Amino acid sequence: MTEPERPVVLILGAGGVGLSLAGALAGVARVAVACRPRHAAAVRRDGLVMEGVWGERTVREIACVAGPGEAPPAPDLVIVTAKGFDTRAVCEEYADVLRGRTVASLQNGIGNEEVIADYAGTVIGGTVTTNFSVVGDGHVRVKSQSSPMVFGLWSGPDADALPRLVDLIRSAGILVEASTDIRSAKWSKSLLNLSVNPICALLSIPVGKAADPRLQRVIREIVSETFAVMDAEGVGTRWPSAEAYLDHLFAVQVPDFATAYPSMYYDIQAGRRTEIDLLNGYIADLGERRGIPTPYNRCIADLVRFREIDERK
Structure with missing residues (x-):
């Protein structure tokens, strides 16, 4: 046969x-x-x-x-x-x-x-x-x-x-x-990438350092803005609220990847373009179209774009 x-x-x-x-x-x-x-x-x-x-x-x-x-x-x-x-x-x-x-x-x-x-x-x-x-x-x-x-x-x-x-x-x-519901799964995965990765990339720290209380305050605002945009877009995840996701982020995901550096960190170190426009930049643009303020996502996206250009000089 x-x-x-x-x-x-x-x-x-x-x-x-x-x-x-x-x-x-x-x-x-x-x-x-x-x-x-x-x-x-x-x-x-x-x-x-x-x-x-x-x-x-x-x-x-x-x-x-x-x-x-x-x-x-x-x-x-x-x-x-x-x-x-x-x-x-x-x-x-x-x-x-x-x-x-x-x-x-x-x-x-x-x-x-x-x-x-x-x-x-x-x-x-x-x-x-x-x-x-x-x-x-x-x-x-x-x-x-x-x-x-x-x-x-x-x-x-x-x-x-x-x-x-x-x-x-x-x-x-x-x-x-x-x-x-792959749309929900894609947004669920992106929550980790947009909440922690840009901060770790900007500060050159592993994921575990994102648990620092001073950084947690920034991350909470990023996630809260993102959930507001998701609600306007009609996108749901298995976490019913920003607080529910944040509990999971700091109790499970950050410890799981504590010693890892995100790919965005390596992109910046190598002078490569990052995917920030498909993460925080995407949230900021959607928020603008929906009339939802997203100052933390906009700020993070602008900072990463600056690092991209600076590292390529």
């Missing part, structure tokens, strides 16, 4: 998340990943080196592509892991590949799925609470996974796309769940 044909997966955005996911899925799918030249050269020469909770191994069954001309013409699934500020540009570049396909977003921030929907057939939103890092060229480490990946159908006609994706991710040994 012949084995069933493995699905073809194209991953767009080969940072820590994209490369780690490519390595994990290579055992259950035919994987192509859009890589920076330095990662592509290392993977082609030595394979992708993986460390951490997703396994210790070298993966050679990955195709690195430099552009849409090298990509599989009709992938069964496309997963976008690029930084949120690059979503539109990536979709434009790979527009011919994405047209009519199932595309999943596994990105930080809010608003990526709306962009992808302009190009794809069926869109699946996703969240991941996992500590990824790039150790070197073609070398990644998955330090921890504190909760399962979550995927949910965002838009499009293919209702079976979600269970197929979840089954594929699970078959690779990754914790994953399906959500019936």
Whole structure:
């Protein structure tokens, strides 16, 4: 009996998340990943080196592509892991590949799925609470996974796309769940990123330091503004109020990630653009449209933008 044909997966955005996911899925799918030249050269020469909770191994069954001309013409699934500020540009570049396909977003921030929907057939939103890092060229480490990946159908006609994706991710040994309300899940994940990450990035401190009472006051205002905007947008989460989320943040999430530095910290240190416009900047813009004051979110977003420019000089 012949084995069933493995699905073809194209991953767009080969940072820590994209490369780690490519390595994990290579055992259950035919994987192509859009890589920076330095990662592509290392993977082609030595394979992708993986460390951490997703396994210790070298993966050679990955195709690195430099552009849409090298990509599989009709992938069964496309997963976008690029930084949120690059979503539109990536979709434009790979527009011919994405047209009519199932595309999943596994990105930080809010608003990526709306962009992808302009190009794809069926869109699946996703969240991941996992500590990824790039150790070197073609070398990644998955330090921890504190909760399962979550995927949910965002838009499009293919209702079976979600269970197929979840089954594929699970078959690779990754914790994953399906959500019936992915919008709520995306906002729930973004609460941690917008409440703690910018402060840790600005002050060059690990997440655990956010429990300092002087910082807690600022974080409480950021979260209160965000819940006011969420209420106006009709978005709910499993936390019924800002206070309920703040209790969870300081009792569970901050201790869980106490020694970790957020990715925004590394972006600023490396002089890279951050995703602040899809986090606090997004909240501030929505608040302005809704007539809701968001001075703390606006201030944090402006400070991070200043650091971005300052570090790139």
